[in-house]
Amino acid sequence: MRTSLVFAMASSLGLLATQSALAAESADSNSMSRGAYIARTADCTACHTTDESKPFAGGLAMPTPMGDIYSTNITPDKSTGIGNYSLEDFTRVLREGVDKGGDHLYPAMPYTAYTKMSDSDIKALYDYFMNEVKPVNAPNQESDIPWPLSMRWPLMAWNWMFLDKGVYQADEQKSDAWNRGAYLVQGATHCSTCHTPRGLAMQEKGTDETEKGFLSGADLGGWHAFNITNDKAAGLGSWSDEDIVQYLKTGSVKGKAQAAGPMGEAVEHSFRFMSDSDLHAIATYLRSVPAVDDGKTMETSRFTQGEPVAVDMVVRGQDPEKAMDSSPGAELFMGNCATCHAADGSGSPDGYYPSLYHNSVVGTTHLDNLTRVILEGVHRENNHGELFMPAFGESLTDEQVATLVNFLTSTFGNPEATTTAEAVGKLRSKD
Amino acid sequence: MATQHKADVVIVGSGVAGGLVAHQMAMAGKSVLILEAGPRYPRGDIVERFRNQTDKMDFMKPYPSTPYAPHPEPSSGDYLIQKGEHPYDAQYIRAVGGTTWHWAASSWRFLPNDFKLKALYGVGRDWPIGYDELEPYYQRAEEELGVWGPSDEELGSPRSKPYPMSPLPLSYNEHTVKTRLNENGFYVVTEPVARNSRPYDERPTCCGNNNCMPICPIGAMYNGIFHVEKAERAGAKVIDKAVVYRIEAGEDRRIKAVHYKTPDGTSVRVEGKYFVIAANGIETPKLMLMSDVGNSSGMVGRNLMDHPGTGVSFFASENLWPGRGPQEMTSIVGWRDGDFRSEYAGKKLHHSNLSRTDQMTSRILKQDDRLILGNALDADIRDKAARYVQVDSFHELLPHPENFIRPSATEKDALGLPKPEFHYAIDDYVKRSAVHTREAYGRIAQLMGGTEVEYHDNFANNQHICGTVLMGDNPSNSVVDGDCRTHDHDNMFIASSGTMPTVGTVNCTLTIAALSLRIADTLKREV
Numbered sequence: 001m002r003t004s005l006v007f008a009m010a011s012s013l014g015l016l017a018t019q020s021a022l023a024a025e026s027a028d029s030n031s032m033s034r035g036a037y038i039a040r041t042a043d044c045t046a047c048h049t050t051d052e053s054k055p056f057a058g059g060l061a062m063p064t065p066m067g068d069i070y071s072t073n074i075t076p077d078k079s080t081g082i083g084n085y086s087l088e089d090f091t092r093v094l095r096e097g098v099d100k101g102g103d104h105l106y107p108a109m110p111y112t113a114y115t116k117m118s119d120s121d122i123k124a125l126y127d128y129f130m131n132e133v134k135p136v137n138a139p140n141q142e143s144d145i146p147w148p149l150s151m152r153w154p155l156m157a158w159n160w161m162f163l164d165k166g167v168y169q170a171d172e173q174k175s176d177a178w179n180r181g182a183y184l185v186q187g188a189t190h191c192s193t194c195h196t197p198r199g200l201a202m203q204e205k206g207t208d209e210t211e212k213g214f215l216s217g218a219d220l221g222g223w224h225a226f227n228i229t230n231d232k233a234a235g236l237g238s239w240s241d242e243d244i245v246q247y248l249k250t251g252s253v254k255g256k257a258q259a260a261g262p263m264g265e266a267v268e269h270s271f272r273f274m275s276d277s278d279l280h281a282i283a284t285y286l287r288s289v290p291a292v293d294d295g296k297t298m299e300t301s302r303f304t305q306g307e308p309v310a311v312d313m314v315v316r317g318q319d320p321e322k323a324m325d326s327s328p329g330a331e332l333f334m335g336n337c338a339t340c341h342a343a344d345g346s347g348s349p350d351g352y353y354p355s356l357y358h359n360s361v362v363g364t365t366h367l368d369n370l371t372r373v374i375l376e377g378v379h380r381e382n383n384h385g386e387l388f389m390p391a392f393g394e395s396l397t398d399e400q401v402a403t404l405v406n407f408l409t410s411t412f413g414n415p416e417a418t419t420t421a422e423a424v425g426k427l428r429s430k431d
Numbered sequence: 432m433a434t435q436h437k438a439d440v441v442i443v444g445s446g447v448a449g450g451l452v453a454h455q456m457a458m459a460g461k462s463v464l465i466l467e468a469g470p471r472y473p474r475g476d477i478v479e480r481f482r483n484q485t486d487k488m489d490f491m492k493p494y495p496s497t498p499y500a501p502h503p504e505p506s507s508g509d510y511l512i513q514k515g516e517h518p519y520d521a522q523y524i525r526a527v528g529g530t531t532w533h534w535a536a537s538s539w540r541f542l543p544n545d546f547k548l549k550a551l552y553g554v555g556r557d558w559p560i561g562y563d564e565l566e567p568y569y570q571r572a573e574e575e576l577g578v579w580g581p582s583d584e585e586l587g588s589p590r591s592k593p594y595p596m597s598p599l600p601l602s603y604n605e606h607t608v609k610t611r612l613n614e615n616g617f618y619v620v621t622e623p624v625a626r627n628s629r630p631y632d633e634r635p636t637c638c639g640n641n642n643c644m645p646i647c648p649i650g651a652m653y654n655g656i657f658h659v660e661k662a663e664r665a666g667a668k669v670i671d672k673a674v675v676y677r678i679e680a681g682e683d684r685r686i687k688a689v690h691y692k693t694p695d696g697t698s699v700r701v702e703g704k705y706f707v708i709a710a711n712g713i714e715t716p717k718l719m720l721m722s723d724v725g726n727s728s729g730m731v732g733r734n735l736m737d738h739p740g741t742g743v744s745f746f747a748s749e750n751l752w753p754g755r756g757p758q759e760m761t762s763i764v765g766w767r768d769g770d771f772r773s774e775y776a777g778k779k780l781h782h783s784n785l786s787r788t789d790q791m792t793s794r795i796l797k798q799d800d801r802l803i804l805g806n807a808l809d810a811d812i813r814d815k816a817a818r819y820v821q822v823d824s825f826h827e828l829l830p831h832p833e834n835f836i837r838p839s840a841t842e843k844d845a846l847g848l849p850k851p852e853f854h855y856a857i858d859d860y861v862k863r864s865a866v867h868t869r870e871a872y873g874r875i876a877q878l879m880g881g882t883e884v885e886y887h888d889n890f891a892n893n894q895h896i897c898g899t900v901l902m903g904d905n906p907s908n909s910v911v912d913g914d915c916r917t918h919d920h921d922n923m924f925i926a927s928s929g930t931m932p933t934v935g936t937v938n939c940t941l942t943i944a945a946l947s948l949r950i951a952d953t954l955k956r957e958v
Binding site: 312315316317318319320323324331332334335336339340348353377379385386388389390391394395 | 473474475476477478479480482483629630633634635636638640648649650660
């Protein structure tokens with residue numbers, strides 16, 4: 001069971017030159033089935049599991065400008081789940097965003113990406129859901145979108161305009177690893193869903209590396225999904241392949257970036273279970289995604305901003321009440337952050353507590369992520385244990401959080417980046 | 432006076448006891464109002480006050496006393512009025528969250544025999560409830576507070592389930608001393624503490640700042656504030672700076688209301704169905720005596736107890752480097768129980784892991800026979816701080832009605848409310864035990880190659896305020912029954928170490944927490 005399983009793709013896809021490029025591989029030293037592995041790569045659990053004791057029973061509220069929509073029960077329960085789906089029904093959902101009843105799904109379901117998955121991967125995924133997932137009786141919840149906006153037929157037109165149906169087509173000019181990476185990034189791991197900016201109709205501006213804007217960064221749900229193109233300043237151009245693999249595996253690259261929010265969840269539920277060869281394939285592909293800069297030339301990237309500053313020297317030896325008035329940012333930092341991140345912002349030597357300089361979220365101009373991490377904290381698992389940062393949303397006011405964020409960027413990060421109490425308040429309401 | 436607030440359950444005091452009851456009742460859907468005399472202190476401010484204070488051993492300094500709700504200040508205060516043979520130098524915090532803001536988080540269960548001291552050894556009192564009745568609540572309390580404890584050492588208190596967390600590894604200092612003592616006939620165990628060894632209850636893992644007292648800077652150690660905040664999230668309301676000064680009983684002997692003063696002296700009346708007084712073992716009896724409620728037994732304020740402590744310090748013959756990790760992780764527990772308890776007090780000894788760098792520095796600088804500077808000074812500080820050993824103890828004082836606290840007839844605070852006045856003495860039961868403890872100290876110093884051995888025979892106060900509203904079956908000589916309900920008033924409960932009729936040999940917070948959860952279960956059946 002522990003043998004590393006390598007699956008040849010179905011012969012029906014023989015038109016593809018590089019069969020091995022699309023072969024799913026199970027995580028090392030892990031006995032999960034091929035279908036379970038594919039479910040990990042597609043991170044189905046991110047949206048379809050709300051209660052850990054009832055995997056895939058759905059019910060996650062996803063806000064849209066028109067009202068909340070809810071993820072559905074995809075357990076094999078016959079009355080409320082997908083127990084009556086045939087392989088054809090299941091394939092149609094992933095490829096076309098149309099359910100068994102003929103209704104169009106909202107494109108919150110990333111079928112514009114899943115459409116690229118191979119027949120054999122979809123079959124394996126289908127077998128996994130039918131045979132390995134426990135049926136849970138949990139009726140689906142109607143969306144809160146009011147009529148007439150709740151009518152779903154216009155989605156047909158949306159699909160006609162924006163859905164690029166069809167299995168991933170390998171590029172014979174590229175390596176197996178590149179093709180495997182492209183297949184995963186464009187398909188199952190659906191990176192583009194968050195990292196590609198969307199147009200007026202909420203469509204992604206590009207679904208592969210040939211389209212300008214693909215993976216160039218976007219704001220979504222109160223978080224910023226960073227530019228992960230190959231641009232040296234704005235994207236991941238300065239990272240090594242190993243950095244990318246380590247980030248996906250652990251959510252942390254010391255002196256560069258740490259995953260929190262939705263990316264933290266993607267690492268926790270999906271990427272850390274993926275094989276090294278798949279993660280390397282993703283890195284290989286990402287390096288080839290054409291660089292998109294952010295409109296101005298940065299002297300240094302968001303990963304290299306800032307340096308250690310001994311903040312304790314500013315406030316030590318003073319009456320703390322007076323120091324709170326004269327240097328409120330420094331006092332908020334010392335009282336709330338410095339115990340773990342160190343008084344000079346250097347974090348811990350092992351990187352468990354990240355440094356605040358040379359830190360993506362402090363060095364960027366997009367302050368949503370830093371602000372939300374302060375408000376909500378971080379709590380996720382990696383393959384070595386749990387990572388935890390307490391939430392400060394209850395103990396600090398909007399004004400204090402803004403003061404702290406501005407202190408952090410001006411001291412350890414990008415001094416041009418500033419926020420306001422109002423902006424903090426707006427992010428707080430997205431909790 | 433018009434009633435200005437109403438709630439199903441009105442709780443006076445927002446420490447670990449009040450916070451736990453409030454959280455449970457709010458979760459049960461009841462309207463809950465907590466009245467707290469002191470202010471709210473943000474953790475970050477406390478941390479920064481501590482870091483800027485010069486005397487790091489003054490554990491009250493980061494919590495400034497207020498004129499409207501003064502509390503003890505060891506370096507400058509005049510709040511506690513001492514009239515007895517021995518000062519009762521209590522330190523407690525009047526602030527939202529209470530005194531567990533600064534504690535070492537020791538979370539011991541009592542031993543089954545601690546509940547029947549009179550029956551077994553003919554001294555002190557028996558509890559109206561036994562260990563078996565409290566065991567499930569001890570377990571729940573450990574889960575609520577987040578307690579780590581050893582799974583491979585016998586602590587003498589039978590458990591229905593394992594500790595929620597396993598301990599962090601012992602520091603080199605504690606591991607070395609524990610091993611040496613256990614090889615030589617002592618019984619040293621890893622102490623159960625309410626501190627995280629992994630992320631627990633949305634709080635981080637201890638990273639060893641070594642200033643549990645006076646403030647855990649990251650909230651890895653449990654503080655009462657966490658249950659106050661959880662209660663608030665569940666719908667409870669907290670009014671801070673609300674100094675309750677009167678409990679109002681009706682003609683049917685049910686409590687009708689409590690009255691509080693705001694810092695400017697305005698009086699506010701609060702009605703409730705049930706009242707829980709959780710204002711610690713000193714402010715609770717003071718308030719009851721000021722209000723003349725619950726005292727038909729005449730026992731309110733009496734039987735004041737604590738754990739009179741002695742200690743020893745010396746320099747070991749080897750480097751131990753105290754200061755890595757939490758301030759205390761081990762205890763010597765071989766004398767918590769035994770037939771000797773009919774003659775002298777049971778006790779627990781504990782080995783300190785405080786960093787002593789600052790104390791050794793001032794000790795060296797105070798030496799007037801020589802002046803050392805530069806590298807020689809650094810080397811001397813390093814050497815002494817690395818070899819310093821301190822062991823302290825808790826002795827079980829017995830309940831004596833003549834040890835008491837009462838509202839001072841003459842001394843008032845800024846709101847005109849009486850200060851607490853103490854009449855307290857150390858009994859021979861403790862003094863006899865301390866002689867034996869001193870012998871144990873000498874043996875420990877010898878085993879560690881100790882030099883410059885100093886004994887601290889001062890019977891220091893350890894802030895375990897018990898007995899002042901004690902529980903018992905007999906309403907003529909106790910204040911509350913086994914459910915912590917006052918004998919005199921059906922709808923008034925007391926959640927406090929004050930209800931404990933004996934003080935045992937260990938820190939009382941976990942027992943306070945267990946009794947509080949038990950009170951909440953009773954209230955859920957009635958409210």
